[in-house]
Amino acid sequence: MISAFLLVLRRELTVAVRRWSDLVMPLMFFIIVCTLFPLAVGQDIEMLNNIGPGAIWVAALLATLLSLNSLFRDDFEDGTLEQLALDKEPLSFMLLAKTIAHWLVTELPLVVLSPVLVLAFGMPVDAIPGLVLTLLAGTPALSLIGSVGAALTAGLRQASGLLALLLLPLTVPVLIFGARAADLAASGQSIAGPLYLLGGISVLALTLAPFATAAAVRVSLD
Amino acid sequence: MWTWFHKLASPPHFYRTATVLEPWLFWPALILLGIGLYGGLIVAPADYMQGDGYRIIYVHVPSSYLSMFSYVTMAVASAIGLIWRMKLAFCVAVACAPIGAAFTFLSLVTGAIWGQPMWGTWWVWDPRLTSQLILFFLYLGYMFLRQALAETRQADRASGVLAVVGVVNIPIIHFSVEWWNSLHQPASLSKLEAPSIAADMLWPLLVMILAYQLLMLALLMTGIRAQVLEREKNARWVGELIGREGRGA
Amino acid sequence: MSDFFAMGGYGTYVWSAYSLSFVVLVAIVWFARRNLANTRERLKRQRLSSQERTP
Numbered sequence: 001m002i003s004a005f006l007l008v009l010r011r012e013l014t015v016a017v018r019r020w021s022d023l024v025m026p027l028m029f030f031i032i033v034c035t036l037f038p039l040a041v042g043q044d045i046e047m048l049n050n051i052g053p054g055a056i057w058v059a060a061l062l063a064t065l066l067s068l069n070s071l072f073r074d075d076f077e078d079g080t081l082e083q084l085a086l087d088k089e090p091l092s093f094m095l096l097a098k099t100i101a102h103w104l105v106t107e108l109p110l111v112v113l114s115p116v117l118v119l120a121f122g123m124p125v126d127a128i129p130g131l132v133l134t135l136l137a138g139t140p141a142l143s144l145i146g147s148v149g150a151a152l153t154a155g156l157r158q159a160s161g162l163l164a165l166l167l168l169p170l171t172v173p174v175l176i177f178g179a180r181a182a183d184l185a186a187s188g189q190s191i192a193g194p195l196y197l198l199g200g201i202s203v204l205a206l207t208l209a210p211f212a213t214a215a216a217v218r219v220s221l222d
Numbered sequence: 223m224w225t226w227f228h229k230l231a232s233p234p235h236f237y238r239t240a241t242v243l244e245p246w247l248f249w250p251a252l253i254l255l256g257i258g259l260y261g262g263l264i265v266a267p268a269d270y271m272q273g274d275g276y277r278i279i280y281v282h283v284p285s286s287y288l289s290m291f292s293y294v295t296m297a298v299a300s301a302i303g304l305i306w307r308m309k310l311a312f313c314v315a316v317a318c319a320p321i322g323a324a325f326t327f328l329s330l331v332t333g334a335i336w337g338q339p340m341w342g343t344w345w346v347w348d349p350r351l352t353s354q355l356i357l358f359f360l361y362l363g364y365m366f367l368r369q370a371l372a373e374t375r376q377a378d379r380a381s382g383v384l385a386v387v388g389v390v391n392i393p394i395i396h397f398s399v400e401w402w403n404s405l406h407q408p409a410s411l412s413k414l415e416a417p418s419i420a421a422d423m424l425w426p427l428l429v430m431i432l433a434y435q436l437l438m439l440a441l442l443m444t445g446i447r448a449q450v451l452e453r454e455k456n457a458r459w460v461g462e463l464i465g466r467e468g469r470g471a
Numbered sequence: 472m473s474d475f476f477a478m479g480g481y482g483t484y485v486w487s488a489y490s491l492s493f494v495v496l497v498a499i500v501w502f503a504r505r506n507l508a509n510t511r512e513r514l515k516r517q518r519l520s521s522q523e524r525t526p
Contacts (some may be wrong), residue, residue, distance in 0.1 A: 148387055152380050156370050165366055166384060169359040170391050173398035180402065197401075201394065212387050215304070219379040264475075275481035281492040324499045332488045339484050437496065444503040448510045455514050464515045 004089045005097045012101030026067040026106050027113065033059035034117045045122045052121030053131065053182030057175055059117075060110050060135065061142065065164055067106040068146040071098070072154040076220065081154070085221055092214035099147040099213070107139035123186045130185020137195055138178040141202040144209035145170050151216035173201055234459040236310050237450045240443040247440035254433035261426030269423070278336040280426055284434035285328040286350075289357060292322025292438065296364070297389035300382035309453065312378040315385060316368070317445025321438055323361035330354050349403040353396045360388045374453065 016023050037055040038048055075081045075098075084094045114135055115128045123131075149167040153159035181194035262280035269276040296318035303311035333351055334344045345351065364381050371377035454460050478485045 148383070152367065152384060153370070159370070162363075162366055162370055165359065166363040169356045169363065169395070170387065172356055173391075173394045176398045176402045197398075204394075208390065212383055216380065216383050219376055219383060222373075222376050222379070273481060274478035275484060277478065277481075277485050278488045281488055285492065320502075321499060324495055328492055328495050331491060335484050335488045335491075339481055437500075441499060441503050444500075444507055448503070448507040451507075451510050451514060455517070460514065461518055464511060464518060 001089055001093065004087075005093060008084075008094050008097035009101050012098055013104065016101065016105040022067075022070060023105050023109070026063040027109050029066050030059050030063035030110050030113070031117070033062055034120065038121075048121045049123055049186065052118065052123050053127075053186050054179040055121065056114060056117050056131065057134075057138075057179040057182060060107075060114075060139065061168075061171060061175055063110060064106065064139070064142045064146055065167060066160075067102070068150045068163060068167070069160050071102055071147060071150040072217070072220075076154040081217055082221055085218060090214075091217065092210040095147065095151070095213045095217060096210040099143050099210070102147070103140055103143040107135075107143055111135045111139065118186075124188070126188055127182075127186040130191050131182045134178050134181040134185065134191065134195060134198060137181075137198040137202060138174050141174045141198070141205040142171060144202070144205035144213075145174075147213045148209055148216055151213045151220060154217065154220040174198065177201065231308060231310060233310065233450050233454045233457065236313075237447060237454075237463075240446045240450070244440055244443040244447075247436045247443060251433050251436035251440055254429055254436065258426050258430035258433050261422075261429060266423045266426055267420070272340060275336070275339050276423075278332055280430045282329060282332040282336055283427060284431045285325045285332065286354065287431060288434050288438050289322055289326035289329050289354065291435070292318045292325060293357060293360070293385075293392070294389065295442075296322060297385045300385040304379060304382045304386070309378075310450070312382065313446050313449035313453065314442070315382065316378075316449055317442050319361060319364050319368075321441050321445065323358065323365065325434075325438070326354060326358040326361060330358060347403065349396070349400040352399045352403070353392075356395055356399075357392070360392075364388070 034055060037051060041047055041051065072081060075084075085091050087094065111132060114131055118128050118131055119125070146167055149163050149170075152166065153163050156162065177194040177198040181191040181198060184191045184194065258280065262277055266277070268274050296315045299311045299315040299318065302308055303315060330351070333354070337346060337351075338344050364384055367384055368377045368381045371380055451460060476482055476486070
């Protein structure tokens with residue numbers, strides 16, 4: 001089972017590297033959304049400081065949403081999902097490998113890039129570890145919850161609007177705790193409280209979401 | 223007990239039960255609505271803090287309660303449908319969605335109308351209001367997902383998964399919004415937290431809640447009947463039912 | 472009587488909340504019943520047309 005898991009993971013990563021434009025797109029989107037905030041609210045450094053953590057989190061959420069559109073689309077169309085569903089290995093476990101791959105290729109680059117944006121919003125350098133930690137703790141939940149929505153809409157043509165409608169309400173807790181923890185980090189306070197809650201949500205999502213994703217994939221394959 | 227259960231699981235019986243129950247829920251709901259309105263608008267005294275403005279409570283609280291009741295019903299019915307492959311459970315779930323969305327909408331709008339004179343603004347990011355707004359989006363997502371999936375069986379199961387995922391999330395959303403609010407919102411709502419409520423004000427509220435509940439169940443029966451007919455359109459009993467009606471008319 | 476409609480100065484708010492609730496409740500009852508009637512009507516038509524084809 002573990003070897004099959006690793007096989008799926010490796011395959012996903014290889015495909016992602018070969019199609020590097022798909023990989024870069026959410027990242028560019030993330031940066032552009034973050035650029036829009038100063039352009040929209042003005043360059044008052046105090047204001048940017050205040051909205052920075054929230055803006056970075058909203059941008060990360062939207063970038064995730066964008067990347068989720070294609071999470072299961074190709075595998076749905078070329079029959080890979082069907083193969084996985086018919087396989088003797090548990091489908092939820094195999095889909096978890098896909099979700100982890102999604103996290104590695106879309107969320108991790110966002111996390112790595114976020115320090116630059118912290119500086120762009122004029123937040124103190126001390127805020128960087130805190131913000132990176134909140135993103136590390138919260139983005140797995142985004143990938144996991146997102147995989148359920150992506151699986152539900154896998155067979156649909158124009159699903160991006162629907163996907164946003166399905167997923168954004170469900171990701172509200174992640175956004176609230178993530179942005180709050182980032183906010184605390186920016187003002188140099190302890191981020192332990194919201195960070196634990198964020199980690200808790202991610203763990204909960206890790207235990208429940210793969211089963212929902214598997215159920216949703218089976219429905220889409222019907 | 224089990225024969226009763228099996229009977230209920232057969233579409234014609236389910237349809238007949240819903241047909242019989244519908245008027246028994248609808249007319250008492252209307253009567254109770256009349257009593258509740260009389261109690262709420264005429265018998266109940268004005269509140270010493272909010273004057274007559276508080277009377278919005280009699281339409282606001284019942285719709286808020288039913289917005290949540292409908293969602294839980296929808297999720298439980300969906301779970302039953304998913305686990306035991308019971309088609310009729312999905313009829314219940316589907317019928318719940320528009321009713322719940324309507325009550326959520328009412329709860330939001332009457333809340334805003336109440337907020338304007340009491341807080342001086344139409345909308346505050348109060349945890350309850352915010353959770354209601356998110357609930358409204360969940361209902362919309364459920365209905366749009368069904369809309370997008372053409373095949374009934376697939377739509378049933380996909381929207382069922384969504385409803386169950388949503389119901390797991392609702393407590394977390396509610397908690398997170400409440401936690402978030404405790405940081406951002408100074409205690410401006412305290413004047414709404416009446417320490418105790420006078421009996422004359424309370425009973426109309428309870429009557430209104432009961433009236434809304436019965437009305438919701440009556441609406442549910444109507445929705446279920448339409449769903450059962452639609453799904454069983456090729457069954458013989460539907461043909462007989464409609465044919466009989468045709469001769470009678 | 473006018474006191475009753477004024478609602479101690481809150482008349483606009485109270486009556487708009489009540490009338491909106493009334494309108495929405497009537498609307499959902501009406502829609503649910505119309506939907507049921509439409510379904511029956513449609514199924515009846517389908518039955519009749521299929522009976523004509525296969526006498």
